[in-house]
Amino acid sequence: MVDNSATTVSCATTVSCTTAIPCTTTISYKRRVWRRFRTHRRGMFGLAMIVVLVGVAMTAPLIAGNVPILCHYQGAWQAPGVVDCLRRFPILDRVIPPSYPFSKAGFDAKEALSEDDFSLWPPVAYGPSETTRVSLAGPSKRHWLGTDEVGRDVFSRMVHGTVVSVQVGIVSMGIAGVLGIFFGAIAGYFGRWVDAVVSRVIEIVICFPDFFLILTVMVWLEPNITNVMVVIGLTRWTGIARYTRGEFLRLKEMDFVVAARANGAGAARIVLRHLLPNALAPILVTISFGVAQAILIEAGLSWLGFGVQPPAPSWGNLLRSAYDHYRDAPHLVYPPCIAIFLAVLAHNLVGDSLRDAIDPRVHATGKVKV
Amino acid sequence: MIRVDTSIDTESLVRACDIKTYFTRSTGLLRSQEVVKAVDGVSLDIPEKRTVGLVGESGCGKTTLGRTILRLIPATSGSVVFDGADVFSADRSALRRMRRHMQLIFQDPVGSLNPRMTIGAIVAEPIVVHNIARGREIADRVAVLLERVGLRGEHQNRYPHEFSGGQRQRIGIARALASSPKFIVCDEPVSALDVSIQSQILNLLSDLREELGLSYLFIAHDLAVVRHFCDTVSVMYLGRIVESAPTDELFANPRHPYTQALLQSAPVPDPSRRGGKRILTGEVPSPIDPPTGCAFHPRCPFAKPECSISYPDLITRDGLSERHSVACHLADDKLTIT
Ligand SMILES: Nc1ncnc2c1ncn2[C@@H]1O[C@H](COP(=O)(O)OP(=O)(O)O)[C@@H](O)[C@H]1O
Ligand code: SF4
Ligand SMILES: [Mg+2]
Numbered sequence: 061m062v063d064n065s066a067t068t069v070s071c072a073t074t075v076s077c078t079t080a081i082p083c084t085t086t087i088s089y090k091r092r093v094w095r096r097f098r099t100h101r102r103g104m105f106g107l108a109m110i111v112v113l114v115g116v117a118m119t120a121p122l123i124a125g126n127v128p129i130l131c132h133y134q135g136a137w138q139a140p141g142v143v144d145c146l147r148r149f150p151i152l153d154r155v156i157p158p159s160y161p162f163s164k165a166g167f168d169a170k171e172a173l174s175e176d177d178f179s180l181w182p183p184v185a186y187g188p189s190e191t192t193r194v195s196l197a198g199p200s201k202r203h204w205l206g207t208d209e210v211g212r213d214v215f216s217r218m219v220h221g222t223v224v225s226v227q228v229g230i231v232s233m234g235i236a237g238v239l240g241i242f243f244g245a246i247a248g249y250f251g252r253w254v255d256a257v258v259s260r261v262i263e264i265v266i267c268f269p270d271f272f273l274i275l276t277v278m279v280w281l282e283p284n285i286t287n288v289m290v291v292i293g294l295t296r297w298t299g300i301a302r303y304t305r306g307e308f309l310r311l312k313e314m315d316f317v318v319a320a321r322a323n324g325a326g327a328a329r330i331v332l333r334h335l336l337p338n339a340l341a342p343i344l345v346t347i348s349f350g351v352a353q354a355i356l357i358e359a360g361l362s363w364l365g366f367g368v369q370p371p372a373p374s375w376g377n378l379l380r381s382a383y384d385h386y387r388d389a390p391h392l393v394y395p396p397c398i399a400i401f402l403a404v405l406a407h408n409l410v411g412d413s414l415r416d417a418i419d420p421r422v423h424a425t426g427k428v429k430v
Numbered sequence: 431m432i433r434v435d436t437s438i439d440t441e442s443l444v445r446a447c448d449i450k451t452y453f454t455r456s457t458g459l460l461r462s463q464e465v466v467k468a469v470d471g472v473s474l475d476i477p478e479k480r481t482v483g484l485v486g487e488s489g490c491g492k493t494t495l496g497r498t499i500l501r502l503i504p505a506t507s508g509s510v511v512f513d514g515a516d517v518f519s520a521d522r523s524a525l526r527r528m529r530r531h532m533q534l535i536f537q538d539p540v541g542s543l544n545p546r547m548t549i550g551a552i553v554a555e556p557i558v559v560h561n562i563a564r565g566r567e568i569a570d571r572v573a574v575l576l577e578r579v580g581l582r583g584e585h586q587n588r589y590p591h592e593f594s595g596g597q598r599q600r601i602g603i604a605r606a607l608a609s610s611p612k613f614i615v616c617d618e619p620v621s622a623l624d625v626s627i628q629s630q631i632l633n634l635l636s637d638l639r640e641e642l643g644l645s646y647l648f649i650a651h652d653l654a655v656v657r658h659f660c661d662t663v664s665v666m667y668l669g670r671i672v673e674s675a676p677t678d679e680l681f682a683n684p685r686h687p688y689t690q691a692l693l694q695s696a697p698v699p700d701p702s703r704r705g706g707k708r709i710l711t712g713e714v715p716s717p718i719d720p721p722t723g724c725a726f727h728p729r730c731p732f733a734k735p736e737c738s739i740s741y742p743d744l745i746t747r748d749g750l751s752e753r754h755s756v757a758c759h760l761a762d763d764k765l766t767i768t
Contacts, residue, residue, distance in 0.1 A: 088589060089546050315542035316552075319605065321502055323556045324529035337546040 093341060096417035103413020109406035116219055117226035121145040124216035126187035127162045127169045131179035138162070140169070141182060148223070186213035188220035188373045196389040205395050208378075209385050217373040218395050224374040225403055228289055228358040229351040235293025236354075237347055240300025241336075247301070248308025249331055255305070262298045270295050274357060278366040285374075288367050292354050303346045307339035345415045352407035359400050375400050443613055443645045444476040444499065444532075449508035451491070451498045466717050468494040470669035471508075474647075476613065481639065481646040483660030483677065485653055485692065487714055491669045492649045493537075496615040499647070500532055501525065513612065530560045533606040537618040539598035543590035549576070549601055550586030556609035575604040579634060596627035603634065607642070615647045620655060632659060653692055657681060662753070665689045668725040669717055671744055675754035685747065685756040687730050690767040724759065732765050 097103055121144040122129055129141035140162035147153045161167050173179050184204060186192070192203075192211040199206050205214040247258035274291050281287045311317060312335060320330050361367030362376025363383075370377050375396040382392035451469040456462065468491040476482045484492050497503045499510050501517050510517040512528060520528060533556075536542035543552055553572045557563050563571055573583030579600040590598055599619060606614055616635065620628040636659065638644060650656050656663055657677060664674040665688065673686040684690045715721050721728055727737040737759055744757040749764075 087592070092591075315536045315538055316544040318497070318502055319534065319536065319542055319602075320555065322500055322529060322532075322534045323559050323605075323609070324526040325555065325559050329559070333547070334544055338544070 093417045100413035102409045106406040106409030117223045120219050124184040124219040125182045126190045128179040128181050132177050184215050186216045188217045189371045221373040221375045225355050228354050231289040232292035232354045233347050233350050236297040239297035241304050244301035244304025248305040265298045283366045285368050300346050311335050311338050341418045345411050348407050348411035352404040355403050442475045443478045445511040446474040447509045450506040451494050452506045464718050467669050476645050479643050480661045481648050483656035483663035484649045486666035490666045496617050530609045531611050532613045533611040535606050535616045535619045537621050539595045542602050548587045553604045560609050579604045613645045617649045672757045685761045686758045688726050
């Protein structure tokens, strides 16, 4: 390529620029990765599924619930479904008051609202814990996926179970990500005894088969979703730490880091401006595989009864109860199985494609074990 | 060891004395320690506003020496005095102040620029780190720097991958200039570039040297590049300097068999010698277990028994100028490879 730098920057590798007008469009690393990611069909499929999962989790009460989304009740407009939906988020639950009387225990909105009152109901008008008289029914127009042993709507329970899986994925990998990046970063950056100590700790943690470690810990703790998330986060950070460490070790030898040191840049600047931004994309790959693992672990724990406690719905305990009634209602097994399978698959596909998009030279050869 | 004195006409800006940089690697099941003597006793003087060339085959320790001088790699022993101050014993804040005035230009135009930072941020880094300017003034300075190296000031918010190799090298030069240094280690700045671009970059470096009164340690792996660019040249072989002389003298009268071999194998713009003979046969020995005595003896056509026993000192010789020193037992015999 001819170095005609005195006149214009040659844009041969990217967009073509007309000579006179200074070209202002520029493509950042993120945009380039995204462009390559978009060409991966499986990755895009996985991403679409994740978007759907997160969307369902965020709007669960609007998809299935026993209060109307919007209604005209006793001369006033109310949106109890929307309020319920919003109040599930932190902070918002303090700001937004519950919609009286729909939030009252035992209040039956279906009874209370008369024919004349306007009401917009969720597509499935059953709450996840609302019982009906029909138990172990097959799929019908009313109960799309049938009902369970105590007559609860399975579709509604599946929708609300999504919340658990998404929460577990985000919170546990959030904890694991912070721990993993922190310990991996200090080990990789400082090396020497810091690296030795962190590496030994990682070796000790990965010595234990993690599912059984988590199981053992859960025996001592009160089995609830918070504990499940924290315990998964505290045990699954090692993969991220090892990966971060490796990336830091590789990156800190690179010339641009040497240049920063030659300039007198301090540790904070080198880590935050040079190492971390370059390591983040590959770390994200391990995190997306980690989310898949976390979803699987949560389902396993709930299935064994150490996770989310009934009657709260989660895919794991839905599968458990379906399994217990397999003879009477075999169709109940499929929804949680398929949901778990798809959620895990989606994250693995995204992780694979993301890895390819980050480094197009390396082709997918088996998953990164985390 | 006798220090090579190249600082007759000007004061020396950088004075490196008997630098040794050893790397230890643990290998194998038993974790036995191997010592790589990458730099093994090098002394170097870089006078103010002068360019010292450092030439040698790849792996002989040039990069390690350059970075050791800048205290980017810890030295095993030796000392460096930069602008009157000891570099190796400087404390954190003194070192930081020193770093403002000594800079580095890299061989690899890809790896030397952070792919996640814009050109503006890359060139601004020394300005920010040394708190030379603030706010708007930073962008103005960066624009001036970019224009000085032949790029356009408005390209600040672009990313490195949008530039060609030669342009990236210019960005690296702009970064090195940003803190107004006095001394720059140029580590093979043109080796990775197309021949057509090499001379442009060399011209730029040469203009900057005149304009800003810079001193360079100019590292190269072939002599041709060094010939028109350096005031003095030191030839390095396996961690040591084997010959050092003013450029013209070195090219006219090379005394070390290794220098002669390098000169003859280099493509020279002389039609009768074009193509270059391959005199240097055999592998470069490993710096882990270097040959005893003169490290060049396994490849030297004149090797005598004593060559494998004792190491020849780097000293001036009869009949050569005061600034020409050679580390060869037979340097006085005026042997020449033909
Ligand atoms: N960090 C390191 N650890 C171990 N050995 C190294 C390291 N850096 C360089 N070396 C070794 O030191 C020798 C000199 O390397 P280098 O200075 O890069 O040579 P040059 O720049 O002349 O090609 C080589 O044998 C190389 O393998
Ligand atoms: S000392 Fe001996 S082996 Fe070394 S270069 Fe001179 S003649 Fe050759
Ligand atoms: Mg080198």
